[in-house]
Amino acid sequence: MDKPDTQTEEGRADSNGIGNIGRRGMLKAAGGTALAIALAGCSDVLLGDDEEVVDVADVPDEPVEAGLQTFTEGPASVLGLQAQFGAEEAVRRINDAGGVAGREIELDVVEEGDSWIENYSRFVDDGKEVTFGPISSGGHLDLVGEVEAQGVVNIATDGTVTRMFEEELDDPTYAFRFQNHDVMEAASAALTAIEQLGADEIDTYANINPDYAFGQDEREIFNATIEQLTDAEEVYSGFPELATDDMSTHVTSVVSEEPDVLFTSCWGGDATLLLSQGQDQGMMDATDIIVGPVLYGSANDFSSGDIEGNIWSGSRNFYWDFPDSDRWSPGRELFDAAQEAEDTIPTAHYMSGYGAVTCWATAVEGLVDMLGGWPEQEQIAAALEGHGFYTPAGYHVMAEDHQCYSNAHFGRLTWNDEMDIPVIEEMTIRDPREVSPPPGEISVEWIESWS
Amino acid sequence: MSNEDQSEEKETIRLMKGLHLTKPQLALALVGLVVVLLVPEIEGFFDNLQLDTFHNGILWGMAALGLALLLNKTELVSFGHAAFFGGGAYGGAMLVNFVGVDSGLLILFAAVFFSTAMAFAIGWFVADYVAIYFALLTLAFGQLLYAIAIGSPTLGQDEGLRLRSGGEASGDPPSLFGIEFTLQQQGEYRLVLYYFTILLLIASMIVMYRIMKSPFGSALEAIGQNRTRARFIGIPVERYVWGAFTISGFYGGIAGGLYGLRQLSIGPEGTLYVFVSGEILFMAILGGFQTIIGPIIGGIVLTFLLDNVRFLTEHFELIIGILLLLVVFVLPKGIWGSSEDIKNGLMTRVKNPAQLGADVGTLQKMLINAVRNAITTIKIILFGVK
């Protein structure tokens, strides 16, 4: 197999990746505060005993009250609980490192249900200084107007509506999103398929995506990308009901079409169902490659029989074992923390929660340093624009369109017999600039401008 | 406000034709009105009192009030009422998104028009049916609309639609009575909308009261109690049920339209899903569907519970389930409908404390019976029916 010419474990080149930045360099880039270091996952090495808590007279004594709305129940709790665990881990680390400019964080978690506006309003009424969430994309669209009107910063943990910051929100102030521009994962999926099979070898492709706006968006971007780069033609597109209990008809259709590539943005129980019913019906043999950007989100639910075959999965902006956790301890530490606290494999949604909290905390800490006092919401919002920070996943930038930019992870889904968990191997990591349009541009138009 | 069996002897005050209240009732109504008007002022003093919740509760209650007409008079259980609430919300949102209107009143008008038209169309199909078939058929229509909304990219699928200017996620709210609001004035916008809601609430309660007391109301009651006889006194049963259904959809439309204007963003899960229909139904029963004010109270109470229990415990369904169970067994006429019984019960016990002893006895008997039932059940399971 040809080595892809993007950065890989072996061939990291670009400065935006975490690859060639040493820990000391990172410390510098992170602004040097103890908090930033702790959140980047290097506390044990760098802080030692001389951790220094910022001590500013104008910082209030009481803890920072924060709210997170996420799916704690229902099919989407597969994602939502991961986000909650991640956010809680970040809060733990912040508080262990002395808080944000000396203030600890108290995080309230509430089920988002379908009450995004009510939850946020309640948080604001209760005096929360910052809010995180939701997972639901529809919920995020519901929410942002409210956030803009009420003026307490919200950093969404998911809410993958492609057009959100491209079209819906011009010039937002208080609404941000840590994860994830879904263009990056859908485009990465197409690029992965092309790398693996070769552009000339792909004649047909099929889609199975959950029947809601996210699934439609992912398909649109995947199709745009693959059709831009190959002469392939779509032979099937199915939209199983979200959280359905049977996909066999869709699988039957795919098997009978024998497409070269199958793209799926199914997640949670849908992903396990699709793969296990796919195994039953020989879908892995009927296709040359299956690419699924969110398959690894179900890492905790797969069994080895589900993922046999040429299945490539994305892990959005974070995969715990990349770089190899033997060499990159922050990944290993986060994995261990998740195992210890919740007996779970941290997935990309773990990072959604972790990153959202980190983004806010590092920005505020820096701001307190600069202002010499606790900042107003407006100041925090302004500081978040263009804010760069590290997590164990690497470097992230909250761009001026309020969409965070991070590396995209994609690799082969395999079973690790030793640990008895699913892992991703042959990881390819793509710079956000490669798979996300620059702020202000529309994803599909941007892809169609590729030559 | 409701005053079903007023005795002639009591001194009453005539508010309007057919609306007589005794002095205590009038006082209660006035206090209630003042409280409702002051909610925006006093919400800050109470931790759990939220204008949002209260406002939404009133709106759900208005939809439940429309449903109460069917429940109370025609004795038909509609299990698809979300169709009209959601239909209204979507009707308004479509005007914003596809026509670009940003006048709140026009949006509300479109909402009411759309949901009434839909109730008119669905009513034609369902008016022939009774009992559980009526419930299931209305449920099917409701789910069909949900399926359409969630499957249609034009309607935003699961993401729904925004009622902000340009249909954008952070656009300005619509104008009300010619007043333009910016995004930052959303609080003021909602306040104006709240008082407008109160106005419409009072109007719709009075109208519903009159409908229930009218010859048309009597005819519906006749239909509910004996369809055959109703037919043979010359009442065109299906047409009248159709009419009542349409009126009920009209109420759903006002409520849904105002809900859309309040939320400024709507989606299928929160407005059209089958469990939303269930909630509207249970609000009507919870508050007491035989009264005018009951459904409104049911709406406020259930909305309050749904919004608040969630913040207290992860297991809010359990808590709400147990509360509903209690309603069935302890307050069958609903909260408002049972207020008289509760008052009487308390008065007897104050006058005659010995009654309390009897209560303990009743409770004991109930417990013993429950245990006995459980034992019989186990026997049946082990040995079958005799």
Add this chain to the structure above:
Amino acid sequence: MLEARELIKEFGDLRATDDVSLTFGKEDGEMTFIVGPNGAGKTTLINLLTGLLEPDEGSVIIHEKSENGTTERDITDMDPEQRVKTGLVRSFQVVHVFEEMTVRENIRTASLSNHGLTRSFWSLSDEHEEVENDVDELIEQFRLEDVAGDVAETLPHGDRKLLDVAMSFALDPRYLLLDEPTSGVGAREKEYVIETVVEASKSQNVTTVTIEHDMDIVREYADRMVALVRGEVFREGDPSLLDTDDELRRTLLGVTPDE
């Protein structure tokens, strides 16, 4: 004049009415009694006339007097509620009243319908003077004053029967079809019920068709009698046939002249 023309109604294999042709009310206020054994098709006939059932064949005609003679009006396809508007009204063997309404409300609802007021949703049910007058009159006529405020389901059986009929009278009937108005009523009350009904019919010159099992009542009140047997018209004529026609007596009463 109300005419049943060659009415046929089948339930599965059973022919409930077999080519029944009858005319009622050649003279206004005529009282016809229908007799016959169980299963003879008496109730089916009334159901067909009033529109509760649709005939398989045949038609129901109303003959209306006008300036230029009489005109025929075919009402076979009319809904029951439309037939009520032509003056064709019925009561039921099993009492059909609005159980949770009071006596007064029951009669009022019928009267509101009769006055074409049920479409009004802004006026109050109890504010229409013409209706209230009618209701008062009927309550008096059917001697229901004492129970006027009682809920229908709590009434004694005789009063319920009377209420059922009173509701029919609230509709200003021209043809009143009564399905066993005395069934289930105790012997002593029977007389009282039927007398009240007959009195009301006579006073308003209503053409009545009554199903009745009690031959004494038929003898006493009938202007004319129709005997149905197995879905067919067996005899038609004067009630005195009950005493003179042996075959009829045998069929109907199971008695032979010898006994």
Add this chain to the structure above:
Amino acid sequence: MIELPLFIDLGDAAVHTLNGIFRGSILFMIASGLTIIFGVLGVLNLAHGEFYGIGAFLLTSIATFFVVRIAAPTDPLSTAIFAAAIVIAVLLSAAILIPIAGAIEATVIRPIYDRAEMYQLLLTYALLLILVDTIRIIWGSQPVRPAAVDGQQIHAALDVIPMEELFGFQYSSVRIFTIFIGIGTFLFLLWFFDRTKTGRIIRATAIDREAATAIGVSSDRVFTLVFALGGFFAGFSGALYSVSAIPATAEMGGTALVLSFVVIVIGGLGSIRGSFVGAILVGVVWSWAIAEYPPAEIAAPFALMILVLLVRPEGLYGAWGEIE
């Protein structure tokens, strides 16, 4: 390593139809309980779907218990032992629902038989909420499957049973057996209500409660039995569904309930034949709708129901509250 069956040979049309019949069989077992309970007790049990859900979750726990203790199927003998264990797990899961459903009937449903429909709906809705949360408390809120056997799901491990030799075509054996069990349940219920004494007593009670009481039948017991029977079949179908590696979720009862409504309305309330035909029809139409016009997936059953009701308002086998 176990060979995976491929059944492309059968042709798409036949596979779509089989998929639909499979789903229909599951649906029938849920809906039959609902329809019998309605026919006899006169109560439309909104919590019925939760019995199905509980059955599915019970299976995950019980099957997991077996899977980690019994050798994985490698040869005919071990396959037989394994299959027997799974059958026991399914029956056990369903059997546990008998006392659960029976106790629910005796304590909270019994007092409301004489109340208006809306109270029955309200009460069973309350039960639904309580049971959903109980499931979450016991099994958590994320999807659950039984433990894998050597990395395979249970049904895949059992799919070694040679379908081709048995039936002449390739299709998942677990699914085929599920279809047979569905048909078997249907025949059993027909036989039970037609031929057995208990069945006849139940029917008599359904037709005339008072008359049945007059001849000495305890309607209380009949009701409890019927409710428990309904719970059993719902749990049974949930357990079977779980065997096919469909993740159990606390919310699965809701979808099942709504689809069961569609089934029994199409078939005619109270009709066992109706719910069988209705369930298969819904399953097949659903499967074909996906194959031919994917966007119709959610709407298809409801559109079918409205269509049937317009043509035959009393449903295909309109029994109207009596068991047939």
